[in-house]
Amino acid sequence: MTKEYYRGNRERLYAGMKEGSLLVLFSGSPVRKINDEFYPFFTSRNFLYLTGLDQQELAFIACKEQGGAVTEKAYILPPDMMAERWTGERIKPDEAAGISGIEDIAFTESFESDLHRLCTSGRYEHIYLDLFRVSPSDRDEPAHMLLGRMSRDYPFMKPENANILIRRLRTIKQPCELEAMRKAEEITCAGITSMMKASKPGMYEYQYKAVFDYAIGQYGPQGPGFPSIISAGKNNFCIHYYSYKGQALDGDMVLNDVGAWYDHMITDVSRGWPCNGRFNERQRQLYEMALDTSNHMFSIIRPGMKMAEVDGESHRYCAELMKDAGLLEDVKDIGRYMWHGGAHHVGYDVHDAVETPEVIAPNMVFCVDIGIYHEEFGIGFRLEDNCLVTETGCENLSTMTPRTIPEIEDMMKQSFVF
16 A cells, blocks of 8 residues: 555545544554563554554544644654564654655654644534444543543543544445455465365364465465464354364364455455365255355346345345255245355455445445355355455455365365475
8 A cells, every 4th residue: 555545545534524623543552461461463444544554552633624724643652772672663754654645743752732732722623533342341442541531621622433434435445455455365365275285184273274374474474364263063163263173074074264464455265175175965065055155146246236135135045045955944944054144344354344335336345255054964164255346246356266166176186285
């Protein structure tokens, strides 16, 4: 991504803000794990989307005046030789400006005094903060902490939720984002096909994960874009499974739900295969149903279709296939074998924090996720691909990763060597 990209994102956000307002954003703070150890830091995706600055404890202020003129300033950590000796170099002012396109760069020690001066200047009535929470029990982020003291320090400022505006922007992907996603698809394909080549009866889930991590690690230091879901046998019936302790026994299906990231963009791809490289009759029957359903969805998704219909139609179509095969007596009982939805947006997050649209539009990217879980047969897997909506239809971005039975079985005849 270039500074023009980040500058354009900010300009589009400013267009949706009220005049006489401030925008205050934070990159976030690390979460302590124990003693002097912290969990790996993950920069706020909205902060990253608007600035490109990927480091902890940064801040940003933009001022939209009456009349619409905007000034902006980013705050970075000051140089600290001792801290940098332990935890690495901090971004420098010229580097921050070159990445973000923000010309005014200051150190974080001046953030509070600048914020106070702006809030008490009398020129601003509104303050935009990224106030998103998944659950009320989520820990407070810096934006929530600032909101908590505003009624005391700046009761005349009206809080606004910037998250709503940013989600709207992130719903439609830009050309450079799509280019990055295509590269991430290639890396994800390398990881999945490496697991297929290495697969054999007796292999442990953690060994599959080691193969995936090794393969995508050859493309850069980022690693998986989200915690990999890799399971075998009965563990496939836990939708979000992260233990990696199980063993794939002869005849078991291996399920994986994985994705790489490239230039901040994340993919989400799922494939299932028998660990021994040969689909048996029941596995073939269920997998062909999932594949037929997926292919059907890619044939009908187009601009103007209701987003809810991606879930609805995928379940209806697969239910009819199962009924015709004698696996269901009533299509209304499809929830017995399909346990989750069939679509979610992807991008900066694997479940991208966008404004979920009512109607599909060009340059949206979401998953087509067909999961079938037949506990009586002991078969559970999902077939998940990333769908780019075009002007006239859609494109399967992850079609390069083997998805038909012949493609999978042929790939598994090859060998993977560390």
